[in-house]
Amino acid sequence: MKIRIINTEKIKEKYVKDAIQEYTKRLSAYCKVEYVEAKNPSKEITDKSYVIKIDKHGEQLSSEQLAEKVVEIGVSGNSHITIFLGEDDIEADYVLSISQMDIDINILLIIIYEQIYRAYRIINNAPYHK
Numbered sequence: 001m002k003i004r005i006i007n008t009e010k011i012k013e014k015y016v017k018d019a020i021q022e023y024t025k026r027l028s029a030y031c032k033v034e035y036v037e038a039k040n041p042s043k044e045i046t047d048k049s050y051v052i053k054i055d056k057h058g059e060q061l062s063s064e065q066l067a068e069k070v071v072e073i074g075v076s077g078n079s080h081i082t083i084f085l086g087e088d089d090i091e092a093d094y095v096l097s098i099s100q101m102d103i104d105i106n107i108l109l110i111i112i113y114e115q116i117y118r119a120y121r122i123i124n125n126a127p128y129h130k
Ligand SMILES: C[S@@+](CC[C@H](N)C(=O)[O-])C[C@H]1O[C@@H](n2cnc3c(N)ncnc32)[C@H](O)[C@@H]1O
Pocket: 054, 055, 056, 057, 085, 086, 087, 088, 096, 097, 098, 099, 100, 101, 102, 103, 104, 105, 108
């Protein structure tokens, strides 16, 4: 599985860059995660990819449900997931909300990485999520 995280905002904070680096390293055991900052996100989304838009008005999932979704996407033949963070009106296969509260982009990004990592730990029955 290849996961691309596309963010329309530029991240300046070192703690966020460190978190991205750390989770990318941890996730390398399970999948390839690529982080992209792009002003024109539609150019970055390939046809074959399953697109998840992160938006406050989307659906909320438990970590277990997110893990199931990742498995389903793989089974249905989509080996690419694009996770999109930004205000742009893009066409998405699924809209995911993290909470009803507004979350700062720095924190949001770290939550996304942590939940993807947690999903893979759940899929692989590893102890992290317990
Ligand atoms: C963090 S906002 C940044 C917008 C602006 N710079 C600000 O701080 O008001 C960028 C994206 O995060 C999304 N977002 C904010 N809170 C969210 C939440 N609880 N769940 C999912 N997405 C969220 C918004 O829908 C938006 O697409």
